[in-house]
Amino acid sequence: xxxxxxxxxxxxxxxxxxxxxxxxxxxxxxxxxxxxxxxxxxxxxxxxxxxxxxxxxxxxxxxxxxxxxxxxxxxxxxxxxxxxxxxxxxxxxxxxxxxxxxxxxxxxxxxxxxxxxxxxxxxxxxxxxxxxxxxxxxxxxxxxxxxxxxxxxxxxxxxxxxxxxxxxxxxxxxxxxxxxxxxxxxxxxxxxxxxxxxxxxxxxxxxxxxxxxxxxxxxxxxxxxxxxxxxxxxxxxxxxxxxxxxxxxxxxxxxxxxxxxxxxxxxxxxxxxxxxxxxxxxxxxxxxxxxxxxxxxxxxxxxxxxxxxxxxxxxxxxxxxxxxxxxxxxxxxxxxxxxxxxxxxxxxxxxxxxxxxxxxxxxxxxxxxxxxxxxxxxxxxxxxxxxxxxxxxxxx
Amino acid sequence: xxxxxxxxxxxxxxxxxxxxxxxxxxxxxxxxxxxxxxxxxxxxxxxxxxxxxxxxxxxxxxxxxxxxxxxxxxxxxxxxxxxxxxxxxxxxxxxxxxxxxxxxxxxxxxxxxxxxxxxxxxxxxxxxxxxxxxxxxxxxxxxxxxxxxxxxxxxxxxxxxxxxxxxxxxxxxxxxxxxxxxxxxx
Ligand SMILES: NC(=O)c1ccc[n+]([C@@H]2O[C@H](COP(=O)([O-])OP(=O)(O)OC[C@H]3O[C@@H](n4cnc5c(N)ncnc54)[C@H](O)[C@@H]3O)[C@@H](O)[C@H]2O)c1
Ligand SMILES: [Zn+2]
Ligand SMILES: [Zn+2]
Numbered sequence: 001x002x003x004x005x006x007x008x009x010x011x012x013x014x015x016x017x018x019x020x021x022x023x024x025x026x027x028x029x030x031x032x033x034x035x036x037x038x039x040x041x042x043x044x045x046x047x048x049x050x051x052x053x054x055x056x057x058x059x060x061x062x063x064x065x066x067x068x069x070x071x072x073x074x075x076x077x078x079x080x081x082x083x084x085x086x087x088x089x090x091x092x093x094x095x096x097x098x099x100x101x102x103x104x105x106x107x108x109x110x111x112x113x114x115x116x117x118x119x120x121x122x123x124x125x126x127x128x129x130x131x132x133x134x135x136x137x138x139x140x141x142x143x144x145x146x147x148x149x150x151x152x153x154x155x156x157x158x159x160x161x162x163x164x165x166x167x168x169x170x171x172x173x174x175x176x177x178x179x180x181x182x183x184x185x186x187x188x189x190x191x192x193x194x195x196x197x198x199x200x201x202x203x204x205x206x207x208x209x210x211x212x213x214x215x216x217x218x219x220x221x222x223x224x225x226x227x228x229x230x231x232x233x234x235x236x237x238x239x240x241x242x243x244x245x246x247x248x249x250x251x252x253x254x255x256x257x258x259x260x261x262x263x264x265x266x267x268x269x270x271x272x273x274x275x276x277x278x279x280x281x282x283x284x285x286x287x288x289x290x291x292x293x294x295x296x297x298x299x300x301x302x303x304x305x306x307x308x309x310x311x312x313x314x315x316x317x318x319x320x321x322x323x324x325x326x327x328x329x330x331x332x333x334x335x336x337x338x339x340x341x342x343x344x345x346x347x348x349x350x351x352x353x354x355x356x357x358x359x360x361x362x363x364x365x366x367x368x369x370x371x372x373x374x375x376x377x378x379x380x381x382x383x384x385x386x387x388x389x390x391x392x393x394x395x396x
Numbered sequence: 397x398x399x400x401x402x403x404x405x406x407x408x409x410x411x412x413x414x415x416x417x418x419x420x421x422x423x424x425x426x427x428x429x430x431x432x433x434x435x436x437x438x439x440x441x442x443x444x445x446x447x448x449x450x451x452x453x454x455x456x457x458x459x460x461x462x463x464x465x466x467x468x469x470x471x472x473x474x475x476x477x478x479x480x481x482x483x484x485x486x487x488x489x490x491x492x493x494x495x496x497x498x499x500x501x502x503x504x505x506x507x508x509x510x511x512x513x514x515x516x517x518x519x520x521x522x523x524x525x526x527x528x529x530x531x532x533x534x535x536x537x538x539x540x541x542x543x544x545x546x547x548x549x550x551x552x553x554x555x556x557x558x559x560x561x562x563x564x565x566x567x568x569x570x571x572x573x574x575x576x577x578x579x580x581x582x
Contacts, residue, residue, distance in 0.1 A: 024566040024569065025565060072565065089563060089564040091563045091564055092433055093431065093433050104563075107568065109560065109567075110553060112553075113549060113553075134568075134570050135570040148564070
């Protein structure tokens with residue numbers, strides 16, 4: 001089959017590799033009909049995530065048709081499914097608590113050592129996201145092996161277009177959980193850093209959960225415009241002093257809840273950010289964290305901090321003092337995708353949530369390297385790239 | 397939670413002795429605990445039958461049952477060699493614990509104990525304690541190397557595979573093809 005493989009920083013290629021096979025009883029093989037490039041994939045593309053190996057197949061947002069099932073799979077051939085990016089067993093203590101991304105068993109035993117060293121306890125397996133999270137082949141390919149197929153994939157009605165449900169795999173539940181973690185109360189003002197897919201779904205979700213106002217922060221005019229379409233007020237951090245603006249817009253109180261949907265590659269010429277960048281390039285530190293710092297400082301006293309954004313290592317100058325003195329609460333984590341899928345599928349079917357607005361580009365799987373480059377270089381207009389293995393390759 | 401309120405003479409805290417700073421983590425005594433979301437009896441029964449253990453243990457080539465208490469263990473060693481010893485169950489508390497010891501003539505003397513203790517709402521805490529004593533000489537060095545290839549990590553991984561099999565019915569692998577799986581297990 002053809003698959004998008006990682007070879008190093010800014011080097012991804014479409015290679016021919018062996019087709020996946022059923023290995024374990026609960027496996028299924030899915031023929032991919034649509035898959036997307038995620039902001040998290042850019043962290044891999046930029047070489048920020050350790051334990052990648054040349055030839056690794058990327059992709060954790062995908063859906064398709066069931067073509068083969070193991071004896072213990074509950075799926076049937078021909079079913080249309082969306083697959084969560086977290087690989088979770090459904091039977092451990094954490095899965096029982098619906099903390100799917102903390103599953104004890106999704107990650108092969110040999111790959112759990114790194115997570116234990118780095119984080120104290122290893123997390124679940126993830127598709128296409130380094131060997132620390134299992135080393136599983138991802139779904140930016142023609143076919144993919146899906147472990148625990150009786151627990152993860154959600155069967156979607158045949159008549160729904162792929163594009164409407166594809167984002168159930170990651171970013172829609174992630175934006176939703178980000179808003180849920182902000183513990184929004186009626187009348188609240190919520191500020192969201194980052195208007196990528198996660199931030200934009202967090203904006204939509206925050207309104208659905210009863211936020212009175214949502215303030216969206218980014219520097220890409222097109223992305224800010226999308227946030228405004230959902231009713232958010234925009235702050236362009238290149239034009240505006242974000243903290244001052246937030247304080248004035250909230251009557252000197254600060255937002256009741258803040259959401260960091262930026263992550264370890266925060267943009268912008270801020271002093272702390274530049275120091276982080278120098279350190280990252282000299283391997284002295286890893287994560288650039290301007291957005292979470294600013295969010296904590298802006299948040300009102302006793303407010304809530306929600307952090308869907310991904311961080312991998314250690315940070316400097318985390319404003320622990322502000323965090324403690326103001327009595328803030330922080331909720332974060334890789335998304336417990338399986339927990340949110342059924343409810344969000346209903347919301348899509350009932351047209352309460354719009355998902356397709358996000359897609360700016362559709363491409364053939366063969367063109368995936370071009371898709372990565374575009375998504376990386378032109379974030380203003382390229383909001384989401386969807387890859388389709390059977391999409392006609394654009395004439396050069 | 398215990399009834400004793402004062403520590404025994406010589407005891408400094410309530411932590412397991414195997415976690416004492418004076419026990420070197422890569423030396424002869426180690427313990428690992430894991431919580432498995434299954435009843436103790438089921439876990440005990442699985443562990444009691446040596447035939448079940450080879451697939452979840454790293455490095456183990458074969459475990460052959462000799463009689464109800466004795467089994468023969470064959471371990472892969474570097475350079476295509478094999479190391480074999482007989483293991484004898486010395487204490488068997490159904491549903492609770494199994495203690496074993498290598499037969500007196502074993503190349504590498506080893507002993508161990510696995511305990512199963514149910515915890516409300518979480519399944520069973522499984523604790524394995526392993527002690528071994530590598531012999532002197534060339535073979536001894538080979539074996540020592542084999543066992544000391546981070547024995548704690550090896551034990552932890554074995555217990556993780558045990559947990560995966562008992563909780564999910566399979567051992568997790570990222571292999572995409574059967575060929576890859578075979579290469580991983582080789
Ligand atoms: N928790 C999870 O399970 C999960 C799942 C998916 C994605 N994520 C993470 O969520 C984050 C966002 O994902 P995405 O797909 O939306 O990414 P993205 O890269 O498309 O969007 C990030 C946005 O942040 C903006 N930004 C950069 N610096 C900023 C700053 N200083 N202030 C305000 N905005 C700034 C960028 O301009 C961009 O629009 C990433 O870190 C991603 O890894 C987490
Ligand atoms: Zn993603
Ligand atoms: Zn689990």
